[in-house]
Amino acid sequence: xxxxxxxxxxxxxxxxxxxLGAERDDFLVLDADLAAATQTGMFKKEFPERFYDCGIAEQxxxxxxxxxxxxxxxxxxxxxxxxxxGRAFEQIRNSIGYPHLNVIIGATHASISVGEDGATxxxxxxxxxxxxxxxxxxxxxxxxxxxxxxxxxxxxxxxPVYLRFGRFAVPVVFGDDYKFQxxxxxxxREGKDxxxxxxxxxxxxxxxxxxxxxxxxxDARVVNIATIKPLDKEIVxxxxxxxxxxxxxxxxxxxxGLGSAVSEAVCEEYPVPVVKLGVNDxxxxxxxxxxxxxxxxxxxxxxxxxxxKAIALKK
Amino acid sequence: MEASVKKELQITALKVRMGxxxxxxxxxxxxxxxxxxxxxxxxxxxxxxMNIDPLNPKKADRDRFVxxxxxxxxxxxxxxxERGFFKTELLKTLxxxxxxxxxxxxxxxxxxxxxxxxxLGQGISCAVGMALxxxxxxxxxxxxxxxGDGELEEGQVWEAAMFAGNKGLxxxxxFIDYNNLQIDGTxxxxxxxxxxxxxxxxxxxxxxxxxxHDFDQIEAALAExxxxxxxVAIIAKTTKGKCVSYMENAxxxxxxxxxxxxxxxxxxxxxxxxxxxxxxxV
Numbered sequence: 001x002x003x004x005x006x007x008x009x010x011x012x013x014x015x016x017x018x019x020l021g022a023e024r025d026d027f028l029v030l031d032a033d034l035a036a037a038t039q040t041g042m043f044k045k046e047f048p049e050r051f052y053d054c055g056i057a058e059q060x061x062x063x064x065x066x067x068x069x070x071x072x073x074x075x076x077x078x079x080x081x082x083x084x085x086g087r088a089f090e091q092i093r094n095s096i097g098y099p100h101l102n103v104i105i106g107a108t109h110a111s112i113s114v115g116e117d118g119a120t121x122x123x124x125x126x127x128x129x130x131x132x133x134x135x136x137x138x139x140x141x142x143x144x145x146x147x148x149x150x151x152x153x154x155x156x157x158x159x160p161v162y163l164r165f166g167r168f169a170v171p172v173v174f175g176d177d178y179k180f181q182x183x184x185x186x187x188x189r190e191g192k193d194x195x196x197x198x199x200x201x202x203x204x205x206x207x208x209x210x211x212x213x214x215x216x217x218x219d220a221r222v223v224n225i226a227t228i229k230p231l232d233k234e235i236v237x238x239x240x241x242x243x244x245x246x247x248x249x250x251x252x253x254x255x256x257g258l259g260s261a262v263s264e265a266v267c268e269e270y271p272v273p274v275v276k277l278g279v280n281d282x283x284x285x286x287x288x289x290x291x292x293x294x295x296x297x298x299x300x301x302x303x304x305x306x307x308x309k310a311i312a313l314k315k
Numbered sequence: 316m317e318a319s320v321k322k323e324l325q326i327t328a329l330k331v332r333m334g335x336x337x338x339x340x341x342x343x344x345x346x347x348x349x350x351x352x353x354x355x356x357x358x359x360x361x362x363x364x365m366n367i368d369p370l371n372p373k374k375a376d377r378d379r380f381v382x383x384x385x386x387x388x389x390x391x392x393x394x395x396x397e398r399g400f401f402k403t404e405l406l407k408t409l410x411x412x413x414x415x416x417x418x419x420x421x422x423x424x425x426x427x428x429x430x431x432x433x434x435l436g437q438g439i440s441c442a443v444g445m446a447l448x449x450x451x452x453x454x455x456x457x458x459x460x461x462x463g464d465g466e467l468e469e470g471q472v473w474e475a476a477m478f479a480g481n482k483g484l485x486x487x488x489x490f491i492d493y494n495n496l497q498i499d500g501t502x503x504x505x506x507x508x509x510x511x512x513x514x515x516x517x518x519x520x521x522x523x524x525x526x527x528h529d530f531d532q533i534e535a536a537l538a539e540x541x542x543x544x545x546x547v548a549i550i551a552k553t554t555k556g557k558c559v560s561y562m563e564n565a566x567x568x569x570x571x572x573x574x575x576x577x578x579x580x581x582x583x584x585x586x587x588x589x590x591x592x593x594x595x596x597v
Contacts, residue, residue, distance in 0.1 A: 099421075
């Protein structure tokens with residue numbers, strides 16, 4: 001087996017912007033004094049004339065992006081998830097969401113794996129906030145490969161897109177042949193006893209959980225949901241019908257994220273147990289990302305526990 | 316400005332004011348005071364200044380207008396109707412369930428509306444984005460915005476001012492509808508941002524102070540704006556409720572609709588002013 005590379009999804013974001021910038025000059029990139037961290041700095045270095053730094057003023061940046069989009073031009077704006085989805089929520093809702101403008105929001109440094117910066121910077125609520133905006137598309141890539149493909153797909157998409165990236169370097173799980181489509185989940189492992197539906201960096205943990213469960217004789221299906229909205233209800237309901245129990249795994253609050261989206265779909269159309277793994281309605285804290293993921297229970301072993309609970313709940 | 320041109324504008328602005336009263340009365344809700352105060356500014360922009368085409372409201376090279384004080388939608392709608400973007404009868408459907416005329420401007424459904432606004436402070440940033448886009452991509456259009464004086468209390472306005480000044484967005488002109496009243500009282504009573512000319516100048520804007528009901532001064536300010544290499548703030552001193560006696564300088568008419576009796580009175584007053592103008596020779 002070849003060596004697995006660890007790369008943060010935000011790096012995939014930066015690389016994709018540079019690739020797109022070389023292919024087309026009809027879009028602008030905005031940042032709010034975090035270009036080095038969000039990785040829009042890669043684009044800034046290659047195409048400085050197409051990059052605008054709005055300074056530490058996220059609300060203004062978001063509405064500026066809306067104004068650019070209103071003139072018919074594409075625009076990518078970036079900040080940390082906390083300050084994009086959080087601080088500028090109402091600008092996203094009213095200036096971008098309501099007029100359904102073609103703005104790509106590249107939100108990096110999402111959730112617990114921000115690490116040392118701690119609770120004020122660890123946004124566990126952004127998916128919940130963005131899901132509540134009508135017409136918003138939300139994509140939470142699992143690795144660098146998917147991140148790059150998501151940026152490309154967002155550029156072709158009609159309507160606002162919230163792209164969620166992480167700070168922490170995570171294994172590249174998808175090869176060059178991986179196909180990404182907005183709104184489509186991907187079955188990564190077959191299984192008939194239970195389905196683990198994971199997003200973002202929890203996809204790799206779900207794949208590990210599949211192996212751990214196999215050794216215990218449990219056959220767990222693994223589905224990657226990168227597009228949290230619109231949710232691929234077909235793949236979710238198929239899992240409910242064929243495996244009779246679901247575990248969701250996300251690096252986000254258990255309130256309003258993937259787990260909620262899956263629960264809503266399943267409850268209304270084919271009720272089966274849905275057990276949610278995520279951040280348990282609590283704030284984050286400082287520490288090395290890997291240690292925090294252990295402490296907050298966002299690991300394969302934690303998925304295994306939830307799977308056993310879900311199977312026990314099956315009628 | 317030629318006397319005949321000015322008279323024509325004054326007549327149009329009175330018709331716009333009648334449209335405002337018509338809409339707000341029909342809706343039994345809305346914001347007449349601040350709509351009447353900016354009526355002359357928006358009338359001038361759409362009838363004499365901006366490059367727009369009512370038959371082709373989305374034409375790519377049009378000048379853009381952003382009503383950052385979105386609650387003055389009745390004024391924008393009345394101007395657009397008077398200018399031919401849609402029928403004036405539509406004004407009576409303001410704020411009604413199946414009307415395109417939403418309580419605040421909706422760019423997706425209303426011909427001639429360039430930006431959805433209503434949440435104060437956001438419109439000026441959107442206008443800045445439009446001006447930045449035009450500069451970057453070499454488009455020749457200009458961007459105009461109207462802000463409220465109370466709106467200047469929103470921090471986002473100053474984020475927008477800082478960015479526009481630093482980028483030298485000379486294709487951006489923002490009117491401040493300075494009627495000195497906001498919902499809870501006078502600007503001074505609530506939380507004044509004065510001196511606003513000094514603030515905009517500190518953010519590298521050019522400022523011009525005018526009487527916002529004087530078409531000669533509006534015209535001269537816009538002409539001056541085209542000659543400077545900075546964004547321009549035109550601080551327009553206005554009267555809230557202008558031309559309707561009982562609404563003038565009365566804070567309670569910020570966001571209230573006249574009843575049938577007061578509606579009749581307002582329309583009678585406006586009609587009398589219109590007749591007087593039409594009776595006068597040039």
